[in-house]
Amino acid sequence: MVHISASADRITNICCIGAGYVGGPTCAVIAAKCPEIRITVVDRDPARISAWNSDTLPVYEPGLDALVKRQRNINLVFSTDIDRAIDEAQLIFIAVNTPPMHHHTHVSSLGAKPDLSAVSDCARRIARVSLTDKIVVAKSTVPCGACATIAQMLRDNAQSGVRFSVLSNPEFLSEGTAVRDLLHPDRILIGGDDMVAQDRLKAVYMHWVPEPNILTMNMWSSELAKLASNAMLAQRVSSINSISAICEAVGANISEVAAGCGSDSRIGSKFLRPSLGFGGSCFHKDIASLIWLSESLGLPEVAEYWHQVLALNRFQIRRFVARILADASRGDGSSGLQGRRVACLGFAFKEGTGDTRNTPAADVCCELLRNGATLSVYDPKVSRHHIVDRLAAAAGTDCSVDSVTVCADAYSAIAGSDIVVVLTAWSEFRVIDWEQALKLMAKPAYVFDGQIVLDHDRLRQLGFNVFSIGHTHVTAQ
Numbered sequence: 438m439v440h441i442s443a444s445a446d447r448i449t450n451i452c453c454i455g456a457g458y459v460g461g462p463t464c465a466v467i468a469a470k471c472p473e474i475r476i477t478v479v480d481r482d483p484a485r486i487s488a489w490n491s492d493t494l495p496v497y498e499p500g501l502d503a504l505v506k507r508q509r510n511i512n513l514v515f516s517t518d519i520d521r522a523i524d525e526a527q528l529i530f531i532a533v534n535t536p537p538m539h540h541h542t543h544v545s546s547l548g549a550k551p552d553l554s555a556v557s558d559c560a561r562r563i564a565r566v567s568l569t570d571k572i573v574v575a576k577s578t579v580p581c582g583a584c585a586t587i588a589q590m591l592r593d594n595a596q597s598g599v600r601f602s603v604l605s606n607p608e609f610l611s612e613g614t615a616v617r618d619l620l621h622p623d624r625i626l627i628g629g630d631d632m633v634a635q636d637r638l639k640a641v642y643m644h645w646v647p648e649p650n651i652l653t654m655n656m657w658s659s660e661l662a663k664l665a666s667n668a669m670l671a672q673r674v675s676s677i678n679s680i681s682a683i684c685e686a687v688g689a690n691i692s693e694v695a696a697g698c699g700s701d702s703r704i705g706s707k708f709l710r711p712s713l714g715f716g717g718s719c720f721h722k723d724i725a726s727l728i729w730l731s732e733s734l735g736l737p738e739v740a741e742y743w744h745q746v747l748a749l750n751r752f753q754i755r756r757f758v759a760r761i762l763a764d765a766s767r768g769d770g771s772s773g774l775q776g777r778r779v780a781c782l783g784f785a786f787k788e789g790t791g792d793t794r795n796t797p798a799a800d801v802c803c804e805l806l807r808n809g810a811t812l813s814v815y816d817p818k819v820s821r822h823h824i825v826d827r828l829a830a831a832a833g834t835d836c837s838v839d840s841v842t843v844c845a846d847a848y849s850a851i852a853g854s855d856i857v858v859v860l861t862a863w864s865e866f867r868v869i870d871w872e873q874a875l876k877l878m879a880k881p882a883y884v885f886d887g888q889i890v891l892d893h894d895r896l897r898q899l900g901f902n903v904f905s906i907g908h909t910h911v912t913a914q
């Protein structure tokens with residue numbers, strides 16, 4: 438165990454390696470809350486750094502723009518000079534990506550060891566560049582034991598006399614509410630065995646986080662708590678989605694069932710919204726990492742348990758597309774959705790973000806394309822080229838994205854369509870003038886609400902055929 442000198446006490450200079458969805462927002466909040474700390478966010482991708490230094494930030498999050506622009510070049514700096522930022526810092530966050538080893542484009546089917554090569558690169562670089570003692574903090578999500586490996590790498594490659602103390606400090610922000618989550622975290626975990634280093638990081642957070650919410654623990658507990666939290670959140674999504682399938686079969690209403698379950702204080706109402714399933718960069722890979730960890734520890738029953746959470750997530754998408762095919766195929770002998778135009782509302786993996794990593798929308802769109810549909814896609818926060826690139830990656834070789842049009846607003850997407858599918862729960866879809874939308878559509882007009890955001894009774898009154906996840910089939914009145 439290495440103790441960083443307590444005499445240096447307060448942290449005044451932080452470097453964060455990785456200017457992504459975690460590094461950027463986290464550092465903006467630290468800069469805003471800790472005016473005496475200078476924080477430099479570095480990345481090996483110069484385009485990302487110039488975007489952070491521009492008017493259009495590379496990450497969309499409510500409240501982030503104002504925060505970054507207020508602190509930027511005051512005590513928050515975005516730079517590509519990684520070595521200099523490491524050299525000047527007392528504490529270094531590693532917030533680089535840790536993708537799964539096998540390269541699936543959308544949904545994971547097996548456990549997967551996370552690829553820690555970016556983390557290892559950072560550790561080697563920190564060791565090579567550092568001429569003074571540093572606290573190195575793993576903010577990236579890593580499996581149990583990774584921080585011990587980082588500590589070993591730092592020791593093996595350190596300059597003579599330079600000592601490192603490694604801490605695990607996983608990030609729990611949720612995309613779409615990142616700034617709010619960072620400003621009001623439920624808890625901060627600081628794992629490690631160097632209490633002096635833990636206290637110094639704790640002092641940074643205590644600028645705005647109440648002390649009881651900052652939990653210190655051993656390294657493995659901290660690393661595992663992050664994986665377990667994401668797995669449990671994803672498990673709730675799969676649990677309610679499994680019940681939604683039963684609702685459709687028996688005539689129960691999933692919104693009522695969710696309210697009935699969620700009002701039990703032992704269960705709680707959060708994460709009980711039925712949907713097309715979870716997406717994003719974390720849930721799939723963290724469960725895959727947990728499955729891999731369980732398998733490697735000789736716990737196949739545990740691995741199988743978590744594997745079902747992923748399996749159910751895929752099942753939800755298959756069910757949704759099967760419902761569209763069953764209800765809206767022409768029935769005139771033409772195959773599938775041949776000749777049908779589908780307006781896809783939403784593409785981000787959830788509302789409040791422009792992130793499309795593992796978005797269920799891409800899986801649904803690809804299945805619709807494979808079945809012959811023509812698509813017009815609209816998302817308020819995802820650019821045209823992101824939609825096309827993500828679709829092309831998800832489509833693989835067996836379907837073409839040539840018949841996809843990306844539209845600038847919902848009405849343009851809806852105009853001339855036979856079917857509307859809601860793929861992301863953006864609140865602006867609620868306030869679409871559906872009477873007007875119906876006039877723009879071919880008849881009979883169908884709406885398939887994969888996120889339960891629309892007023893289905895009203896749509897039905899207007900003359901739409903409506904299907905919503907977890908509700909029995911409803912046709913036009």
Ligand SMILES: NC(=O)c1ccc[n+]([C@@H]2O[C@H](COP(=O)([O-])OP(=O)(O)OC[C@H]3O[C@@H](n4cnc5c(N)ncnc54)[C@H](O)[C@@H]3O)[C@@H](O)[C@H]2O)c1
Pocket residue numbers: 454455456457458459460479480481482485532533534535555556558559576577578579608609610611612718719
């Ligand atoms: N996105 C989330 O919602 C979220 C939430 C909690 C935790 N996490 C975890 O945080 C970590 C980062 O996630 P993210 O979403 O910010 O990833 P990201 O892909 O948005 O950003 C990672 C950044 O690291 C940079 N990078 C990679 N290797 C580098 C290197 N060797 N040197 C310098 N820069 C390097 C990349 O260029 C990229 O800009 C992951 O482990 C993830 O699991 C993510």
